[in-house]
Amino acid sequence: MTITVTGLTKRYGATTAVHDISLRIAPGRVTGFLGPNGSGKSTTIRMILGLDRPTAGSALVNGKPYAELKNPLRTVGALLDARAVHPGRSARNHLRAMARSNGIPERRVGEVLETVGLRDVARKRAGGFSLGMSQRLGIAEALLGDPEVLIFDEPVNGLDPDGVRWIRQLMRALAAEGRTVFVSSHLMSEMQQTADHLVVIGKGRIIRDAPIAEVIAGSSTTAIRVRTPDAEALRHQLAAATIAVSHTGPDELTVTGAQIERIGDIAYEAGVRLHELSRRDASLEEAYLELTAPSVEYAAPAPGESR
Structure with missing residues (x-):
């Protein structure tokens, strides 16, 4: 579906x-x-x-x-607000009521309580559940109708x-x-x-x-790390090919916006020895923050910064 x-x-x-x-x-x-x-x-x-x-x-x-x-x-099974349960009702009775309202066999109540790890507290009132237990009950609700x-x-x-x-x-x-x-x-x-x-x-x-x-x-933080004793010569060749490159150490370059194979080919054609050629992928967090930066409405300064 x-x-x-x-x-x-x-x-x-x-x-x-x-x-x-x-x-x-x-x-x-x-x-x-x-x-x-x-x-x-x-x-x-x-x-x-x-x-x-x-x-x-x-x-x-x-x-x-x-x-x-x-x-x-x-x-459709959905988890929106895990705390939206009558606090005086047990986990089992809460799920039984939901099952009856949608023509779901009562055996499913026991099955989903087992699935989410709440079988041993099935008769306990939901109002006494921790946030994690409430979350598991909410997931049981979502799974109830299979x-x-x-x-x-x-x-x-x-x-x-x-x-x-x-x-x-x-x-x-x-x-x-x-x-x-x-x-x-x-x-x-x-x-x-x-x-x-x-x-x-x-x-x-x-x-x-x-x-x-x-x-x-697609994140700009995805980069290629290059280590070579001929860093300046390779930097010149990469820059000539309009590839973004910067020195990040005496024998180290960081390259963005180019495939690793192309960097290797340029180094080979220039006669530059390579000691390392490796890809550093961005994390999802880095990619996400880059994508959403213009959309953040409630941003605070980083620690130590002032506005």
Whole structure:
């Protein structure tokens, strides 16, 4: 099943939270949804789930608005606010009520409690849960209907390192089964290990919609490290070929904007000896910060800096 967003726009008075975005969230992969605070991520997710009405455009799941889905929990599972549970209700009873409302067999309650690691506290009141336990219960809600589409908003919030690894493996496994997995997060290191494809949004507009490898490779911080006893001679040759190059040590150069093979060819043709020629890929965090820098609305000075 595919999530299709077309010309989606949401205005609140004079403020446009989401501006004419179009997306196709495909099955069989984990799609990460990234953006600064206030970029429109949560508003977009809420419109996909029918919780907010678009000012213009549409958001469809398998060709239908969420509100028109029969027994929607069997089609779409979502985690938005893990604390949105009656505090006096046990985890088991909370899930039982949800199951009954969507015609889901009660056996699924025990299955998902086992999956998320809450079987032993199933009769405990949700109001006494830690943030991490509440997060696991929210994930159990999303899995309850065995849906083909899963939407997670900050799923690792409150989880310990073991829990973070668990949710990463879970999302990868769900995508491997052919499900559509759409996840919003601010944790770049985790997204780099989890997502196959990224949608980056800023000020309500799409900045980038591409496979994660392309997003990282497109960063200007991706560079080639060259070590050679003939650094100045090679620097001259690279500069003559209009390749950006700088000295970063007595026998070391840093090159950007060129393929590693081309650098090697230029060195060979110039008769320059190489002691090292290696690629330094940008991290997702570096690529993300570069992409979103113009879209950050609430920026503070770095420690030690003044405005």
